[in-house]
Amino acid sequence: GQNIDQPTEMTATEGAIVQINCTYQTSGFNGLFWYQQHAGEAPTFLSYNVLDGLEEKGRFSSFLSRSKGYSYLLLKELQMKDSASYLCAVRDGGATNKLIFGTGTLLAVQP
């Protein structure tokens, strides 16, 4: 089966650092994506990992451990506009190569 777990909600303070965890158990694996989704808007791409390790892109970094089925998204210097849902998704590597999403983590950034 396919199982992707994330915390439902998180709260953090403006200017701080927050780490959003994602664990997965999927029948196939061809990479892990993080998307950001503001309320009522389209999900937008943040990062992609297929090899173990850390990928850094500005204020956002994403980490992957394939042996542990684990990833995290790290957001630094939080801004109010970072309040959104963060979606972890695994590319299943099958004929469709579709993305399988977790339930998303709703992040609230407080002043």
Add this chain to the structure above:
Amino acid sequence: GAGVSQSPRYKVAKRGQDVALRCDPISGHVSLFWYQQALGQGPEFLTYFQNEAQLDKSGLPSDRFFAERPEGSVSTLKIQRTQQEDSAVYLCASSLTRGPPNEKLFFGSGTQLSVL
């Protein structure tokens, strides 16, 4: 257009009505996906097209759901005899090919369907 466009943005239907949701992918994109997103949940896969061919419809919840992409560009998701449990946001996404694993999906803003 510059991005994936979906219409209508909002749709209210009475239970039992048929609805049609439209997706205009980014021009030239080969792959097109439909997802269903319930409130507070992540997107759930419905179906996948490569050009005009529907290669995977394993996520369609019942035979009331039907999707097509006859000319390999615009796609329509049709729901017949809508039920209250069909209420959700329906997201469309496209990608340039179905090639490299790191190829990202570009999403539309979705159609929010409310069945009364």
